[in-house]
Amino acid sequence: MTVGVRHDDLRRRNRALVLTALRAANQRSRTEIANLTGLSNSTISAITSSMIEEGVLVELKGNDNGLARRGRPQVALALNPTLASVVAVTLTLNHVSAVLIDYAGEAVDEEVQDLATQELEGQALIEAVIGCVRRVLTRQRENGYHPSRIALAVQGITSSDSSSMLWSPITPDENTRFAPALAAAFGVPATVENDCNMITVALKWREPARYRKDFFAVMLSDGIGMGLMVKGELFSGTHSSGGEFGHMIHIPDGALCRCGKHGCIEAYAGNYALIRTARGGSEEDVPGAVVSQVEIQKLADAARASDGPERAAFLKAGRAIGFGLGSLFAVFDPAPVAIVGPGALAFDILEQPIRDAIARTAGGKHSAAISFETEPNEMPLIRLGCAMTALTKVDAEIIVPGLTTEKVLKGRKVA
Amino acid sequence: MTVGVRHDDLRRRNRALVLTALRAANQRSRTEIANLTGLSNSTISAITSSMIEEGVLVELKGNDNGLARRGRPQVALALNPTLASVVAVTLTLNHVSAVLIDYAGEAVDEEVQDLATQELEGQALIEAVIGCVRRVLTRQRENGYHPSRIALAVQGITSSDSSSMLWSPITPDENTRFAPALAAAFGVPATVENDCNMITVALKWREPARYRKDFFAVMLSDGIGMGLMVKGELFSGTHSSGGEFGHMIHIPDGALCRCGKHGCIEAYAGNYALIRTARGGSEEDVPGAVVSQVEIQKLADAARASDGPERAAFLKAGRAIGFGLGSLFAVFDPAPVAIVGPGALAFDILEQPIRDAIARTAGGKHSAAISFETEPNEMPLIRLGCAMTALTKVDAEIIVPGLTTEKVLKGRKVA
DNA sequence: AAGCTTTTTTTCGAGCTTCGAAAAAAATAA
DNA sequence: TTATTTTTTTCGAAGCTCGAAAAAAAGCTT
Structure with missing residues (x-):
């Protein structure tokens, strides 16, 4: 049972609100914070003055932000960088x-x-x-x-x-x-x-307009990772970090995955899988050393150039990702997807097979409406x-x- | 941005706490509620007395619950059944x-x-x-x-x-x-x-000890449904009821599903799919009218009796459910599963193939430890x-x- | 330059709420 | 009948938010 709300919890929560408002965009006046939080000016005044005294916030004086208006100018508050x-x-x-x-x-x-x-x-x-x-x-x-x-x-x-x-x-x-x-x-x-x-947390901070309540971040690299934002909160597993999209099953008893099981999405869409498929290797070939990004770029260039085994490998990868997303959409409902990591550089080849696969799933209703954004540099x-x-x-x-x-x-x- | 916490929110939340405590088990004394909520006796006294005056709660007098102890006896409070x-x-x-x-x-x-x-x-x-x-x-x-x-x-x-x-x-x-x-x-x-x-909400109310924070309820009937409890909250989709486990993809471009797509779990494990497979029908046969439960029981009996096409159909169904659960566990982490609905009556035949399939997935680590409970009557x-x-x-x-x-x-x- | 207007920020008292301590209530035990 | 024990209520203290009023700090006007 949740514990009862005592009196100082109230102040604590409102202090948190002030801090969150300033984290989202440093340099806000007390009036702006009041409007943003819905608290009264007097409350914000009380909270911020104690936080300034504590050294959490600092007043940024003499920053006129250009436009001079009538009336007492707003004083910007900011997080004190030297606090911690x-x-x-x-x-x-x-x-x-x-x-x-x-x-x-x-x-x-x-x-x-x-x-x-x-x-x-x-x-x-x-x-x-x-x-x-x-x-x-x-x-x-x-x-x-x-x-x-x-x-x-x-x-x-x-x-x-x-x-x-x-x-x-x-x-x-x-x-x-x-x-x-x-x-x-x-x-x-x-x-x-x-x-x-x-990455998922970062996308929400960096682009709150686009990545707000519900979205998925798919990381395409040697392995396939995923972060899920669901109803505005990072969705993590109940025991682990969860969101192991790469190890959802694409083909039961299919290609050998790095994890030792068979048929995982990663076993078709991970870098090592792309190389394995493109070179005509058996699906049972044990995934070898990590593939250099240069090699993947060469593979992508070959796939763009002609309809050979390289392109077939990317088609297979896109198909695995697409069916996986379709299954995910069945459970979570469709949401925007951010494609992150080096694999995003080959997204031009992957997008069509991904969309085709999604369209073949029940979860992929309105698959054309699903937006993909790419972000190659994940660091x-x-x-x-x-x-x-x-x-x-x-x-x-x-x-x-x-x-x-x-x-x-x-x-x-x-x- | 979340709105600021004002003063009456505090009282509202604590009233909610009292009500929740009584919903979980009607008939609790003020002292019990105070201990359960962590609020002080005086606060509980104030809240309950106003709720009694409002007609929300009633005092249950003269119910001595057997054991006579020293001291002023506790007075049981209960939700007023005639309030609404x-x-x-x-x-x-x-x-x-x-x-x-x-x-x-x-x-x-x-x-x-x-x-x-x-x-x-x-x-x-x-x-x-x-x-x-x-x-x-x-x-x-x-x-x-x-x-x-x-x-x-x-x-x-x-x-x-x-x-x-x-x-x-x-x-x-x-x-x-x-x-x-x-x-x-x-x-x-x-x-x-x-x-x-x-069903998922109900399981938590009925058996809070077993079904607490994280569990899945799988409904086996004509279709395959699912309810998910994640971190103590009902997990619903972002736009719809979500949790469409039955329409996660088992085999890409596989058997025809009732939803018109191909390869959904339901197209292997739904009642219509069981019949279709057992009778040697093509996977492209359009799902017909709803199957009577009697017919499924006959199928299950035949599967138990001999290793014929009926048993093969249940194996195929269990395999589809198992791989689906494995994929789900990859995203959510393993959790207890409740098998609900008429299909629970055939769970003795389904359990082994389900467990075998889960064990073949990355999400199914410790698959032997995953508990299954059955509940045939869903109404x-x-x-x-x-x-x-x-x-x-x-x-x-x-x-x-x-x-x-x-x-x-x-x-x-x-x- | 002095006074007026406008806007932001602070101050102050009122009204809630929770809490702890003490008092009251309601039973059993001696 | 009195003492003991346990539950419940009462009461004052302290904390918080709010609205109104006051103070502060600028530009605008004459």
Whole structure:
């Protein structure tokens, strides 16, 4: 049973509303916030003045935004960038990057590093990630940054409590407990999230007009990932990160998938599957090493040039994705789809077979109306999603009324 | 942006908490409610006393529940059954029923009626439903019942605003706008919901211990339906009732489905598909009239008796359901499954092929651990789900503080 | 440049609500 | 009949939001 609503919950929720309004677009006046939240001017005045005193918000004076109007000018409020900071870490095949981000969401510094992820076992991988974070933090320590949180995005399945990477194609290790290790190394909370889920979160922050309540983000890369936004909330599985679109079954007992099962969508549409099909390999051929993006581009060029085995491979892939989306639409209803990742560069070849397949499913009613947007470069989205996820969690600590900021972020504040 | 929390929202939410506690188990003392909700005794005292004055709750005196303890005895509070009432209507193939239910959730009277649903066009079907409701209400009018709401459950797809039945196998009509018609006929709000969704809601009310946060209800009948409970909430589609498990694709371009597309799970596991397969019909044979349950029972008996075409048909059906569940588990993660409806009587034949198929999918990790419960008789569940859905909506009107009950339920109260 | 107008922001009192403590109520036990 | 125990109500304190009024900070006017 949900717990009763006490009196300070009210203030907490309204503080959260103010913070959310400023996260969506920094620099808003008190009047704008009042209109946005539906709260009265007096309430906003009370809330913001205590938040300014706490150091959460700052007044941006002397920014006249050009048009001079009659009357007392609005004073823009903004998140205090020096209040706190977070680190957004991204672990992908052969690469790890760590970005230090201030409380207002601006990137401060970044550390990128190559890494033979496929050859690193659990502990070594964890230490490589820790090392990357440590480097950027050491560099910025003199500027007084002590992050409040670390958010790690990985390719693969993560646990629903955001503590572990349960499985990933980039390493042989299973159930890698990144979060406790990072938390221990830096003395702050850490989380591990699925990369596609972070992309989905990011799309909503970046383009709230287009990606609002319901949409799917399909990541086409070596594997096939998905993030789902359902009724305005990130849809994650009940135990894991969920949304394993790539492992829905396309053909029962069909082609061998990287996961060891047969007939998954990925076994037709993943990069390795494209190569396998185009080269006339057997569907039982064990998926080999990760395919370079250059190779896929060559494959796509060949498919565009002539109606050979390459084009057939893309048709087969599109068909698998399309039928999968059709099945998904049967359960969730049709919604806009964002095609993210390197595969988006070949979407011109994929779109028609995808649409054809969707049209052959019951879930694909009005398939022509379904919109597809492409976004080949997924890294900025993953980082944005990570940053916003971590900052939102910091916000959740800050909104507790009565707690002074010092208590919440003891010693982690910028000097 | 969510609207700000004002002061009376607080009281409203806490009133809702009290009401929910009593709906889950009628007859609780103030002290029990305080412990359950986490609110203080004084708050519960204030809330319940105003609700008693409004006629929402009643004190049940002199019910000593057996054990006599020291101290002032607890006074049981209960929902006032005469405060309001709702009608739960169920429309299935060839039958319509209307049950009058009091505010405490007890059935008062029921009207069941045969109906040639497949031959009735929209308006005639609507009027038949209205007639059934009218009969039970006319009979009970002398007892002072004036329902506050009507909830209709139908087989088929309904709109997400609960106004229309978009498509149903029981009638050729499409987009039948039941809700406005019922609302106009009886002058009270009406809703149309999908039967499987109602079953899912009902399971949670009836067996909260087993069916709590995450589970799937699969309805095996002429068609294949599904209701999904995800994170404690009924999962419905973004535009329609959603959860059209039966129309996820099992075999791309496979057997002809009743929906006109090919390869849906239903085209292998629906009653008509079982008959078609067992009799050696082509997968392109157009699904005929609805199959009688007796016929399916005979088929199941034959399948149990010997390894002939009947058993092969059930194997094929189980395989389709199993692969479908595997795909679903990939997206939602594994969860308990309730097998509801007449098909549950043949679950002994279906279980093994279902489990075998799940084990062949990536989503079916730990497939042996997935629990299946069967419930052949779906009607009581549909009615319970309808009743609770309608009563919960009545509750939502009642919890608004300051509104006296007379204002909310003007003239609809029992005399 | 001084006063007027306009708009934003703060201040102040009223009206809710919840909570804890104390009081009242209603039973059993001695 | 009195003491004990448990539930329920009462009462004052504290916190929050709101509307109205006041204060602040600008441009506009003469």
